[in-house]
Amino acid sequence: MSGTDAQIVLASASPRRAELLEQLRIRFLKLAPEVDESAHHGEQPLDLVRRLAVAKAAAVQQLLQSGLPGSGLPVLAADTLVIIDGLALGKPASRGDALAMLARLSDRAHQVLTAVAVAGPERIQSEVSRSTVRFRAISADAAARYWATGEPVDKAGSYAIQGIGAVFVDRLEGSYSGVMGLPLAETERLLSEAGVDCWRHRGPLD
Numbered sequence: 001m002s003g004t005d006a007q008i009v010l011a012s013a014s015p016r017r018a019e020l021l022e023q024l025r026i027r028f029l030k031l032a033p034e035v036d037e038s039a040h041h042g043e044q045p046l047d048l049v050r051r052l053a054v055a056k057a058a059a060v061q062q063l064l065q066s067g068l069p070g071s072g073l074p075v076l077a078a079d080t081l082v083i084i085d086g087l088a089l090g091k092p093a094s095r096g097d098a099l100a101m102l103a104r105l106s107d108r109a110h111q112v113l114t115a116v117a118v119a120g121p122e123r124i125q126s127e128v129s130r131s132t133v134r135f136r137a138i139s140a141d142a143a144a145r146y147w148a149t150g151e152p153v154d155k156a157g158s159y160a161i162q163g164i165g166a167v168f169v170d171r172l173e174g175s176y177s178g179v180m181g182l183p184l185a186e187t188e189r190l191l192s193e194a195g196v197d198c199w200r201h202r203g204p205l206d
Contacts, residue, residue, distance in 0.1 A: 005027050006028055006029045006069075006073060007028065008028045008029075008075065009029045009030070009031055009073050009074070009075045009076070010030045010031070011056045011057055011059070011076060012056070012078065013032035014181055016160075016162065017078060017181050017182045020177055020180060020184060020187075021076075021187075024184060026196070026198060031070065033059035033063070035055045035056050037052055045081050045086075045088040045113060046113060048088060049088075049113045049128060050079075050117075052079035052115070053077050053115035053117040054115075054117045054124050054126055057075045057077035061075045061119040061124075074194040074196055075118065075119040076116070076117070076191065077117045077118075077119075078114055078116045078117070078182050079114070079115050080113065080114040080115075080179075081112070081113045081114075081156055082101075082110055082112055082156045083112070083113060084105060084108065084111070085104070089104075089110075089156060089158070091153075091154055091156060092152060092155075098147050099144065101158040102138050102146070102152075102158055102159070102168075105135050105138070105157065105159075105168075106135055106136075106138040107136065107137040107138070108134070109133065110132070110134075110157070111130060111131070112131045112133055112156075112179045113129070113130055114128070114175075114178045114179070114182065115127070116128075116129070116182065117190075118193070118194045120195065125190055127189070129175045129178035129185075129186055130174060130178075131173065131175050132172070132173040132174055133169060133172050133179060135169060136168055136169075146159075149164055151164050
């Protein structure tokens with residue numbers, strides 16, 4: 001998409017977030033930020049997920065100031081964490097890491113936090129979506145075969161609710177799109193507050 005067609009810049013390389021924005025019929029450019037996602041000492045998950053989303057939006061906004069396509073557009077960023085036992089589960093570092101995460105999540109409820117940040121011309125605003133997901137019991141064999149599909153590799157908590165990982169979900173309370181990685185209610189609210197006409201391209205479907 002050309003810069004003249006775009007309404008915002010998505011600060012993410014995630015195909016899932018791009019798909020969700022397309023679902024809203026928001027027109028966007030993509031530019032992935034480079035941000036250190038390590039937690040600060042003693043940082044709580046809620047503070048971490050919000051800080052990372054804001055940092056991603058700010059990083060891309062700064063890149064755009066060099067004259068890249070999309071300069072002057074609002075920047076949308078997000079970050080997702082899976083929380084259980086007070087621990088934040090990010091993307092698995094290895095097969096063993098993923099299997100350990102799935103074993104911890106098995107037959108239990110966990111929380112998914114997704115922070116959304118929108119950088120406008122004067123400030124960065126953010127919101128955090130909180131959802132609770134309960135998993136059925138996952139056998140060691142099912143976890144290993146799930147890893148073999150390749151789906152858990154780049155997913156927080158080592159699963160994708162919109163993919164094969166949905167077979168593990170007994171119950172969801174909260175935002176399905178938030179668990180995917182971009183809560184749409186919060187996203188549209190923040191974009192509207194930043195001056196984006198979210199209804200601009202929502203004519204009849206072809």
